[in-house]
Amino acid sequence: MNSVVLESVQKIFRPGWLFPRATRQDTYALKGISLDVSPGEVLGFLGPNGSGKSTTLKLISTLLLPDRGRVLVNGFDTRSDAQAVKRQVGSALASERSFFPRLTARENLEFFAVLEDLPRREVASRVMAVLCDVSLEDAADKHAMKLSSGMHQRLGIARALLKSPSVLLLDEPTRSLDPTATSNFWKLIRRLSNSGITILLATHNFAEAAAVCDRAAILQRGELIAVPRLNDLSVEALRDFYLDVTGEQTSPLDWPEGVPA
Amino acid sequence: MIIAKAMAVLRKDMLTAIRYRNGFVFGVVAPALQFATFYYLSRAVGPQFRPEGMPYFSFLIVGTGFYTFLLAGIHSFLRTVQESQQTGTLEVLMTTATSPATLLSLSALSAFASGIVQLLLYFCAGVLIFGVPHVNVIGCLSVFLFSVLISAAIGLFAAGLQIAIHKGSAVLWLLGSTAWLMAGTMFPVAALPARLRIVSGLMPFTHSLTAMRLALFQSANSQALIREIGILALFLLVLMPASVIFFSQMVRRARQFGTLSFY
Numbered sequence: 001m002n003s004v005v006l007e008s009v010q011k012i013f014r015p016g017w018l019f020p021r022a023t024r025q026d027t028y029a030l031k032g033i034s035l036d037v038s039p040g041e042v043l044g045f046l047g048p049n050g051s052g053k054s055t056t057l058k059l060i061s062t063l064l065l066p067d068r069g070r071v072l073v074n075g076f077d078t079r080s081d082a083q084a085v086k087r088q089v090g091s092a093l094a095s096e097r098s099f100f101p102r103l104t105a106r107e108n109l110e111f112f113a114v115l116e117d118l119p120r121r122e123v124a125s126r127v128m129a130v131l132c133d134v135s136l137e138d139a140a141d142k143h144a145m146k147l148s149s150g151m152h153q154r155l156g157i158a159r160a161l162l163k164s165p166s167v168l169l170l171d172e173p174t175r176s177l178d179p180t181a182t183s184n185f186w187k188l189i190r191r192l193s194n195s196g197i198t199i200l201l202a203t204h205n206f207a208e209a210a211a212v213c214d215r216a217a218i219l220q221r222g223e224l225i226a227v228p229r230l231n232d233l234s235v236e237a238l239r240d241f242y243l244d245v246t247g248e249q250t251s252p253l254d255w256p257e258g259v260p261a
Numbered sequence: 262m263i264i265a266k267a268m269a270v271l272r273k274d275m276l277t278a279i280r281y282r283n284g285f286v287f288g289v290v291a292p293a294l295q296f297a298t299f300y301y302l303s304r305a306v307g308p309q310f311r312p313e314g315m316p317y318f319s320f321l322i323v324g325t326g327f328y329t330f331l332l333a334g335i336h337s338f339l340r341t342v343q344e345s346q347q348t349g350t351l352e353v354l355m356t357t358a359t360s361p362a363t364l365l366s367l368s369a370l371s372a373f374a375s376g377i378v379q380l381l382l383y384f385c386a387g388v389l390i391f392g393v394p395h396v397n398v399i400g401c402l403s404v405f406l407f408s409v410l411i412s413a414a415i416g417l418f419a420a421g422l423q424i425a426i427h428k429g430s431a432v433l434w435l436l437g438s439t440a441w442l443m444a445g446t447m448f449p450v451a452a453l454p455a456r457l458r459i460v461s462g463l464m465p466f467t468h469s470l471t472a473m474r475l476a477l478f479q480s481a482n483s484q485a486l487i488r489e490i491g492i493l494a495l496f497l498l499v500l501m502p503a504s505v506i507f508f509s510q511m512v513r514r515a516r517q518f519g520t521l522s523f524y
Binding site for chain 1: 262265266268269270272273276277280281348349350352353354355356357358359360364513516517518519521
């Protein structure tokens, strides 16, 4: 069985009478995309801002509901079996502000671990294990408000790993990390993938996609235009392929983060 | 597992409260000042004013103390959603294995728990001044339980409104002020004009306060107490399922519209 299945998924953001929105026009965030992801696969969503990467991840995480089509995680529908999906999906989609600032990194994770139904006796060891996974063990007793952006980023990933998810969703996971932390993070991704976890990550970064992803789902204005295999594909080859299929004449200036020079 | 979650929420809120040191100190001092205010207010009004047959100070303590306790509980539902939206934790909390309604109810536990401490302090101070009243313990506990559950239901409505229109606090402020005026917090409902008394009767707070006063100070009047508890049970029967459905629908709509973290 596929880990994640998207069947003709359409997502439209509409201005509603009860939910005031700045825009008065419907926004077609996803225009009927279909995709299967195998267990243990690392799939990167590649595309510029507004292409639908984060929307896709939020649909899989149950934070959003599709307007048409359906999203399945290990056979569970995100619309009708949201609780079952939540138990299997770990997400690091939020901003770095998503921690309780006056609690330490460890206390934050202990709180979320209990909410994830981890048995009480396993909480402390599990929290320490995920802190070690993201190399934050030395910052365990620092208040969240005193952590750097990169540390917040890693803490968010540690939180996503707490429940030992079978599917991990990451939204631009290395955007605040320095080169060493980025390199360590890519190793962690490979290690998690080898242990059978399916990983879906949204990225602007060709180098990241080439380094860790088995396939890249290239999105453009809410449409899935190609899903190439990236086996041993170089960064340059991936970028050339991207420019070719999207028809864009992009330059490094269009890609503010992570574009190889 | 639910107890472990409740303990985790209490611990989180306690640690946060303690680490905001100034706020913690003010939170302890403010109720003492409020208590003193009521004491001197009742002295200024004089002993001849005995609303519903009890000293005005006792009337005030139950009216304001219990009402404030219930309102703080309701506010905590709203505050939990508001703070989660502002700190960016709402989406993370919504993706945990704990359902949103459970999470909110557990968060309200902290507010009720800290409110109980304040309420007990009020009660003890009242006992020191006026001696031990003939309390109908079972009646008192029943009123307390029904009132807390009704507040939780109203809190869920408020949280749903916050998710839906992002201005749940305005609606709650209106409700709180109306109840403050009409529920018999500082003066008896009998002082209101006939039409407002009808509105007052439709508010669960009115019955909570009346029933609590009956249970604490007029334990002999069990008929009236049973009637008030019956009315509270009826409110609970209607409000609780309605609030759960309303909140779930609002969360679902927010997931559909993508506005879960908007504020």
